[in-house]
Amino acid sequence: MKKTIALLxxxxxxxxxxxxxxxxxxxxxxxxxxxxxxxxxxLFIQGTPPREVFEGSAFTMMVNLANxxxxxxxxxxxxxxxxxxxxxxxxQKNQGxxxxxxKSIFNPQGxxxxxxxxxxxxxxxxxxxxxxxxxxxxxxxxxVTNAPLIVCIDTDVTGKKPGKVCTPQPQTFPRGQGAxxxxxxxxxxxxxxxxxxxARPEFVITIKNLGSGQVMASQLYxxxxxxxxxxxxxxxxxxxxxxxxxxxxxxxxxxxxMKQQGDTRIVCTQPEGIETRLxxxxxxxxxxxxxxxxxxxxxxxxxxxx
Amino acid sequence: MAEASTxxxxxxxxxxxxxxxxxxxxxxxxxxxxxxxxxVSFTIIGVTFxxxxxxxxxxxxxxxxxxxxxxxxxxxMWLVPIVMGLFAKYVQNVPVxxxxxxxxxxxxxxIFYFYSRGALTTFLTIYFIAWVAGLAFCYSxxxxxxxxxxxxxxxxxxxxxxxxxxxxxxxAIMSLFTAAGATWTMTQSEIxxxxxxxxxxxxxxxxxxxxxxxxxxxxxxLKASERMFYENTPVTIYTTMRAETIDKPLxxxxxxxxxxxxxxxxxxxxxxxxxxxDQSDIDCIWGKGVLKKGTHxxxxxxxxxxxxxxxxxxxxxxxxxxxxxxxxNVDPLQGIPDKNPTAIYTSGPVRIGMNLxxxxxxxxxxxxxxxxxxxxxxxxxxxxxxxxxxxxFFVPKGLKITNIEGVSVQEVRCDAVPEEERExxxxxxxxxxxxxxxxxxxxxxxxxxxxxxxxPLEISDPEKVLGKAPVAVQNFKVTAQYRYxxxxxxxxxxxxxxxxx
Numbered sequence: 001m002k003k004t005i006a007l008l009x010x011x012x013x014x015x016x017x018x019x020x021x022x023x024x025x026x027x028x029x030x031x032x033x034x035x036x037x038x039x040x041x042x043l044f045i046q047g048t049p050p051r052e053v054f055e056g057s058a059f060t061m062m063v064n065l066a067n068x069x070x071x072x073x074x075x076x077x078x079x080x081x082x083x084x085x086x087x088x089x090x091x092q093k094n095q096g097x098x099x100x101x102x103k104s105i106f107n108p109q110g111x112x113x114x115x116x117x118x119x120x121x122x123x124x125x126x127x128x129x130x131x132x133x134x135x136x137x138x139x140x141x142x143x144v145t146n147a148p149l150i151v152c153i154d155t156d157v158t159g160k161k162p163g164k165v166c167t168p169q170p171q172t173f174p175r176g177q178g179a180x181x182x183x184x185x186x187x188x189x190x191x192x193x194x195x196x197x198x199a200r201p202e203f204v205i206t207i208k209n210l211g212s213g214q215v216m217a218s219q220l221y222x223x224x225x226x227x228x229x230x231x232x233x234x235x236x237x238x239x240x241x242x243x244x245x246x247x248x249x250x251x252x253x254x255x256x257x258m259k260q261q262g263d264t265r266i267v268c269t270q271p272e273g274i275e276t277r278l279x280x281x282x283x284x285x286x287x288x289x290x291x292x293x294x295x296x297x298x299x300x301x302x303x304x305x306x
Numbered sequence: 307m308a309e310a311s312t313x314x315x316x317x318x319x320x321x322x323x324x325x326x327x328x329x330x331x332x333x334x335x336x337x338x339x340x341x342x343x344x345x346v347s348f349t350i351i352g353v354t355f356x357x358x359x360x361x362x363x364x365x366x367x368x369x370x371x372x373x374x375x376x377x378x379x380x381x382x383m384w385l386v387p388i389v390m391g392l393f394a395k396y397v398q399n400v401p402v403x404x405x406x407x408x409x410x411x412x413x414x415x416x417i418f419y420f421y422s423r424g425a426l427t428t429f430l431t432i433y434f435i436a437w438v439a440g441l442a443f444c445y446s447x448x449x450x451x452x453x454x455x456x457x458x459x460x461x462x463x464x465x466x467x468x469x470x471x472x473x474x475x476x477x478a479i480m481s482l483f484t485a486a487g488a489t490w491t492m493t494q495s496e497i498x499x500x501x502x503x504x505x506x507x508x509x510x511x512x513x514x515x516x517x518x519x520x521x522x523x524x525x526x527x528l529k530a531s532e533r534m535f536y537e538n539t540p541v542t543i544y545t546t547m548r549a550e551t552i553d554k555p556l557x558x559x560x561x562x563x564x565x566x567x568x569x570x571x572x573x574x575x576x577x578x579x580x581x582x583x584d585q586s587d588i589d590c591i592w593g594k595g596v597l598k599k600g601t602h603x604x605x606x607x608x609x610x611x612x613x614x615x616x617x618x619x620x621x622x623x624x625x626x627x628x629x630x631x632x633x634x635n636v637d638p639l640q641g642i643p644d645k646n647p648t649a650i651y652t653s654g655p656v657r658i659g660m661n662l663x664x665x666x667x668x669x670x671x672x673x674x675x676x677x678x679x680x681x682x683x684x685x686x687x688x689x690x691x692x693x694x695x696x697x698x699f700f701v702p703k704g705l706k707i708t709n710i711e712g713v714s715v716q717e718v719r720c721d722a723v724p725e726e727e728r729e730x731x732x733x734x735x736x737x738x739x740x741x742x743x744x745x746x747x748x749x750x751x752x753x754x755x756x757x758x759x760x761x762p763l764e765i766s767d768p769e770k771v772l773g774k775a776p777v778a779v780q781n782f783k784v785t786a787q788y789r790y791x792x793x794x795x796x797x798x799x800x801x802x803x804x805x806x807x
Contacts, residue, residue, distance in 0.1 A: 081775030083619075085702075085735050095774045125730035126553035127521065127615050127652040129514055134619070134642065134779045214636060227772035229626035235634050260635045296776075298641040 031108035034148070037176035037210035038068035040076060040100055042139045042297050045114070049135065052302045055124045058090075059301070061117040063137050067100040067110040070178035074099055076141035079225040080117065086133045086303060088120045095225065098139070103178060121303045130304045138296045140225035142218045145179035145207075145289035151188045151244075153283050155199040155276040164280040180211025181238060183287050184263060198273035201244065205287055206263045207256075209236070213295035215258060221292030236260060239290035242268040245283050358384040476601045476799060508758060509680040511616055511649030511659035519583070522654040522687075523558055523610055524548045528796040535800045541592040543604050545794060550583040553726045558610040562590030564602045572606070599802045607793045609692065613724065614683075616651035616658035617783045619644065622702075622771055625668035638666050638777065655687040655792075658784050666777060669768050676705060676763040681784055684756040689792040694751040697741040698723060700731070700783035704770030705763050707739045713759060714745040727785065736783075754788075 045062035053059045067073060080094040101111035124131055152166035168188040176182035187204040209215050217237040220230050236258040242249040251268040258264040268287070362380040366372070524547070531542035541564075549556055558578040563569045573589040590606055623631075623638055631638040639645045649660035661680040669676065681699070685691050699707060699715070707715060718740050720731035731738065750757065765771070772778045 079775045081773065081777055081779060083779045083781060084773075085730075085732070085781050123730040125615065126724075126726040127514075127613070128617075129519075131617075132644070134644075136642070136775065136777060136779070138776060214634075225776070226774050227624050227627070227769075227776055227778065229624050229630060231626075232630050232633060235630055235636075294776075296641055298643070300643055 031105060033070055033103040033105060033108050034146075034178050035175045036068060036070075036103075036178045037180060037182055039071070039143045039180045039211060039213075039293050040065055040067050040069070040073055040139050040141050040295060042078075042137050042295055044137075044297060044299055049119070049299060049301045052304055053121055054306045055121050055303050056306070058118060058120045061119060061135065061299075063115045063117070063297075065098055065100050065113040065115065065139060067102045067112075068178075069102050069110070069143065069180065070104070070146065071102045071144045072100075073102070073141040073143070076100065076139060077222055077225045078115065078140070079138045081134075081136040081138070082119075083133050086122050086124070086131060087135070088122060090118050090120060092117060098141075124303055124305060128305070130302055132300045132302050134298060134300055136296060136298045138225050138294055140221045140292065140294045142221050143179055143181075143291060143293045145177055145181050145183065145287075145291075147173070147177040147183040147287040147289075149173075149183070149186055149285045149287070150282050151186065151203070151285045152280070153188070153201055153244075153274060153278075154190055154280040155274055155278055156280060157190055157192050157199050157276075161279070166280060166282055176210055179289070180209060180213065180293055181215060181258075181289050181291055182208055182210045183289070184208050186285065186287070193273035195273065197276050199276055200269060200271070200273045202267060202269045203242065203244075203249070203285060205240070205242070205251075205266045205268060207238065207240075207258065207266065207289060208263050209258060211293065211295070213293050216292045216294065217255075218290050218292045221294070224292060224294045233257070237291065240266050240268070240287070241290070242285065242287045244270055244285050355384055508756070509649070509659040509661040509682040511618075511651045511657055513653050513657075514650050519550045519552065520653055521550050521552065522612060523556070523608055523790075523792060525606070525608055525792050525794050528604060528606055528794045530796065530798055535597070535798055536803050537597075537599055537800055538594050538803050540594050541597050541602075541604075541798060541800065542589055543606070543796065543798070544587060544589045545606060546585065546587050547578070547608060548583075548585045549578065549580040549610075551580055552582065554613070554724075556580040556610055556612070558608050560588060561607045561609075562588075563605050563607075564592060564597055566603070566605070568592065568596060570596075597798075597800045599800055601797055601799045603795055603797055605793055605795045607791055609789060609791045611695070611787065612654055612656070612790050613785060613787045614652055614654050614656040614658055615727075615783065615785045616649050616660060617781055618649040618660040618662055619647040620662050620780050620782060621645075621666035622669050622778045622780055623666040623776065624768075624772060625670045627776065628666060628668045642777075655685065655689060655790050656691065656786060656788065657684045657686045658682070658786060659684065660782065660784065662782065669771055670765060672765055672768055674765050676765055679761040679763055679782060680758065681761060682756060682758040683754065683784075683786050685754060687790075687792070689790055691754040692752065692789040692791050694741075694746055694754060694757075694786060694788045696724070696746070696785070696787040698785045699739045699761065700736045700781075700785070701739070701763065702771055702780040702782070703735050703737055704765065704767040704772075706737055706766045708762050708764045710759055710761050714742040715739045716742050724785065724787065 043064045043066065045064055049059055049061040063078075065076075065078075076098040078096055078098055080089075082089075082094070096115075098113055098115070100113045101107065103110040121133075149171065151171070152168045154164060154166070154168050156164070168190060170185055170187040172185040173183055184206040186206075189202045189204070191200045191202055193200045214224070215236050215238060216224050216230055217234045218239060220234045223230050223234075237255055238258055239255050240251045241254070242251055247270055249268040249270050251266055253266070256264060256266055358380045359377075362376040365376040365380070526546045528543050528545050531544060532539075535541045543562070547558070547560070549558060556579070558580065560572045560576055560578065561569060562572045570590055570592055573591065574586070578584065578586060588606065590604065621639055621642065628638055646665060649658065651658045659682040663677040667677055679699075679701075683694070683697070698718075701707060706717075709715070716739065718738050720728055720733045720736070720738060722740065723731050723738060745751075771780065
């Protein structure tokens with residue numbers, strides 16, 4: 001009896017204990033929204049348009065515009081290309097505008113817009129048993145890549161001081177920054193300055209288009225969705241700016257024409273330099289890329305005789 | 307020692323069997339291709355010739371034979387299926403046809419095998435006897451019928467066989483002439499196509515794969531109701547005709563004639579009106595005594611008006627923009643499934659092939675030239691395009707046909723296109739051009755084998771062509787209306803009736 005009572009008391013006492021093993025995890029990690037290599041991605045909703053339709057019948061094509069990047073698009077443009085000899089859109093234009101918000105910590109999926117197109121098929125003409133009609137949807141929009149990075153600034157150019165908090169070394173970012181054009185790597189160099197007691201930081205930034213579309217100068221994205229030419233200097237053009245802590249860096253060139261194949265390098269520097277007395281420390285480097293982008297998708301609908 | 311080395315040099319049976327299998331495959335290929343009557347057939351004949359030559363050289367090497375025998379044997383074997391292909395439709399005895407096929411296929415193998423063993427002469431003797439026996443067996447029924455018709459009692463009668471062979475030989479000679487005529491026409495057609503292809507003036511296409519129907523008129527080979535005909539019996543020749551059409555009824559005029567002059571009305575009727583699809587047995591019956599004793603060439607012809615339509619998809623892009631894409635090394639047709647569209651034509655006796663050059667087509671400013679459009683109209687079947695009655699070219703609005711070198715065309719509106727096509731023709735979307743009646747009256751449009759057009763295009767309104775999209779998908783079409791003639795011939799022999807005492 002005594003043993004039973006002692007066991008019950010022990011159980012009551014133990015129940016008040018909390019061990020690490022049974023501890024509840026009340027904390028949640030914030031979603032990583034600043035990664036990814038996509039911007040506004042158009043996608044045909046499954047089953048639309050149908051693979052096969054009869055001549056003289058109507059069908060709907062639904063395009064989902066999902067902003068899978070981090071930047072809001074307030075004035076995007078879409079255009080539709082189809083064979084007018086076989087298809088007709090009732091009461092709609094084949095060009096229009098769209099607004100779609102980007103990913104954020106409050107909306108980690110990004111916003112989606114659904115566009116509906118009501119097509120009517122025309123007569124195939126005699127003898128022809130079927131015809132595969134091609135429909136292309138283009139989405140053109142301005143976009144910005146914002147890459148916040150932490151770099152190591154070591155003003156000890158000679159490298160004689162011991163016990164530093166960090167060492168400048170190349171950093172790579174293969175997962176992107178939530179935009180189709182990504183900062184792939186940053187290499188930090190600290191160079192001697194003309195003035196004594198100062199050092200000049202220099203950053204070699206490598207960028208690349210990791211998306212499936214084409215890059216153009218940001219002010220020309222509207223033309224990209226039309227049939228007009230943009231001019232040879234308009235394609236693959238990206239505006240570059242960068243800040244180190246609160247200081248604006250000088251990037252050369254400020255507008256760069258990206259290479260179609262391989263990486264493109266930009267050098268950003270702080271001409272006035274940093275005082276060497278600040279020693280070695282980590283600082284936020286923000287690289288901003290500004291451009292226009294076009295994403296296209298194509299599908300085929302087979303029109304058949306009834 | 308010397309004997310051992312001779313044994314080593316003999317070809318192995320496995321090599322000979324392998325060779326035989328390859329030869330058999332080539333033979334079958336020959337036969338299949340020769341019956342298709344296409345441009346490829348000449349190429350295939352050339353390829354098989356090269357293969358046979360190679361086999362002959364191999365055989366000489368393996369057998370250490372310095373004579374020309376291997377070349378002769380293999381040359382003969384190359385020719386057998388070709389000749390057989392040409393004459394196949396005139397040989398009506400199925401067992402004989404089968405024997406020829408099997409013999410042609412395996413003969414080189416036997417030659418190769420027995421040649422290497424020095425037993426070729428024995429083999430050939432047995433082979434010859436077997437053939438004669440086989441033929442005698444196959445034709446014994448004919449011989450008996452012939453004897454019965456002549457009121458000749460069966461028994462030992464060498465003259466009967468002689469007479470029968472004379473009669474059979476006459477038929478064979480008639481077949482030879484008919485086949486030679488058909489071969490000459492086919493050769494001319496193939497030469498014309500080859501010249502067109504060689505001069506780069508030939509544009510290809512594919513038949514509409516969605517077509518479940520075989521449009522047009524198909525006639526089987528003619529068959530005789532009897533093995534032998536006599537002056538006191540009617541002569542009946544029959545065949546089966548199948549016809550399929552959509553959207554427009556088909557009127558088929560059928561004519562039966564013997565030796566190009568003695569016409570009879572076909573049964574059940576002369577004019578067949580087909581709304582969708584029809585299959586009819588047609589009999590041509592010459593009353594008793596109409597066809598006199600001798601060999602006659604029977605011909606059944608079917609003439610009908612038909613239309614073939616063809617289209618080719620094209621991707622059109624602003625010239626400067628396309629240049630920009632190319633300089634950036636960007637594929638302007640990224641994501642488009644069919645980057646090099648081919649012309650698709652409706653099924654029937656004529657092929658309309660087309661080509662628009664490299665895609666996408668660069669579009670310049672108004673008044674500038676667009677890359678030319680190539681069109682080939684080609685007779686696909688073994689009949690004749692008697693007359694082309696109408697050819698229409700449909701180009702997207704914003705483009706125009708200026709003038710085709712040496713060809714007279716005129717712009718027409720959609721109300722001038724064939725009635726059944728008007729619904730799908732919109733003057734706001736297409737410009738229509740037709741060959742003028744004067745142009746179509748020229749002799750080149752009669753009995754046409756192949757005709758190519760190189761059509762220069764000019765940009766009249768680039769915005770209309772391109773619309774508001776980076777790449778415009780447009781459609782070029784051709785419609786050809788024509789009268790087509792299909793002929794089937796067969797020789798028959800009418801024998802005299804002799805009354806025995």
